Amino acid sequence: MFVLYNIGIRLYYLIIWLASFFNQKAKLWIKGRRQQTFVRYQNSIWFHFASLGEFEQGRPVLEQMKLTYPDRPIVITFFSPSGYEVRKNTPLADAVYYLPLDTRGNARRFIKTINPSIAVFTKYEYWYHFFAQLYGQRVPLYIISGIFRDGQVFFKWYGSMHRKMLKCVRHFFLQDEYSKQLLAGINVNNTTVSGDTRFDRVWANANAPKQLPEIENFIGGKKAFICGSTWPDDEKLLAELTGEYPDWKFIFAPHELSMEKINRLAEMLPPDSCIKYSALAITEGGNNHQCLVIDNMGMLSSLYQYGNIAYIGGGFGVGIHNTLEAAAFGIPVIFGPNYHKFNEAKALIELEAGFSISNEAELRAIVEKLATDTAYYINSCQQARQYVDTQKGATEKIVNFIRNSETV
Known part of the structure; x- marks a missing residue:
């Protein structure tokens, strides 16, 4: 399964690269990753978001963490151009990057460079090498506004590698009780049903x-x-x-x-x-x-x-x-x-x-x-x-x- 995952990651990159010749979003995905250079930090707080929606969802936690730890640099990564291109200049972060392709070398180099003391992922996005590197370097990884469904690979007989990713997470903050029950069924009990941070974000925006x-x-x-x-x-x-x-x-x-x-x-x-x-x-x-x-x-x-x-x-x-x-x-x-x-x-x-x-x-x-x-x-x-x-x-x-x- 591990070998298939690594092959799949590289095939995914190849598909996006081919699409970049005629698709603007794919072009940004490739070009943004090729052109970025990483600044070295110490004791940073790393937030990762899949796209713009997840950024808005996790934004209340980001804002509060920035207030709670004002001396720590904030590093943000996005998977999608629709998030990066809109929020690449956000004043909430010291640096905003595209998440590098999930290979062992990329994960090791990136984490060594930004040197996070805390990592926070919003809702989903489970990347094996990034999770493994955080776990190996004893960096606490938190999933916020997490939600799980019984059809996901974590709960399938062939999902052993994905279940290993879950073991790298220090704590899950979940949207609902059902997600907690699903995780308990595979012996993942470091969970709290805290609700969805989107409610905090949209309430603040509406007021x-x-x-x-x-x-x-x-x-x-x-x-x-x-x-x-x-x-x-x-x-x-x-x-x-x-x-x-x-x-x-x-x-x-x-x-x-x-x-x-x-x-x-x-x-x-x-x-x-x-x-x-x-x-x-x-x-x-x-x-x-x-x-x-x-x-x-x-x-x-x-x-x-x-x-x-x-x-x-x-x-x-x-x-x-x-x-x-x-x-x-x-x-x-x-x-x-x-x-x-x-x-x-x-x-x-x-x-x-x-x-x-x-x-x-x-x-x-x-x-x-x-x-x-x-x-x-x-x-x-x-x-x-x-x-x-x-x-x-x-x-x-x-x-x-x-x-x-x-x-x-």
Whole structure:
């Protein structure tokens, strides 16, 4: 299994390298790793995130650790360009890097260079050589907002190597009790059910959001439908909806921001109804348009403050994106059918603050109910806000545990 893992890692690199000749994201993945040089640190704190979503999820812990240990350098690594390219200049870190390919030599050199005293990985990302090197050098490794499902390789008969990775972790901070039970079933008991740090992040954001006066001007006092992290399958349904609600404003923040994808979205929408954010900033009378397409990254979490209803994309693909950012502002969230791996989506549905749809008819039906039944809408908003409020607090539990640990 160990040999197959090493072969698989190198094959993965080869595939990304081949894709880099025609795919921009793959090109950044390769180029970023080739060009980076590492600064030597002493006694650093290393945070690793798969992508931008995990960065936002782990950000409350990062911020608190920076306050708790102000004398220690903070090193951040990302696996994906979508995280690195957006947060490479974050003031929260002394250095931001792409995670090197997981080989024994890369892991040894990287860890020797940054010399971490603590390592924190958010939610997932299990890399054998990095974990083994941390364990061998007695660097405490923590998994925060961890979540496990019984279909994962850790719980299969052939998952012995992956179970060895788990043994390298000093402590798991888990989102739910079921994850704790699964780990206990394979004799991993160094666990705490602390909850999901995303709740802390979205709650803080909702209570002090970045103000966007140009968005407020675009909406012009009308009701607004925020379409966040959408994919083409989502956008086809939503484009039809715009014609049903001509007095509403629709703001699209697509998941992919290539010019080709943005232009295709604009072509789906009613003629002459759409303006791009980059044009809105320099064009008078932007609020005469019904639809706005955000063509930059980093605005979505602040957009929800202006919304009355939110649609969260991804539910017709591998899974929905972040529903909590919208729910924290106290607005109902709608999403596609592939939500079953997301506990928060299931909870929001149970509270009638979240709604799953499978087709255009179902989307129209729930939007009509929310738009016309005032009592139902108000209750949905209240339930969304209260749900996020009751789930926050994971960050304090995690940081207190680490601070009080004898290993730190």
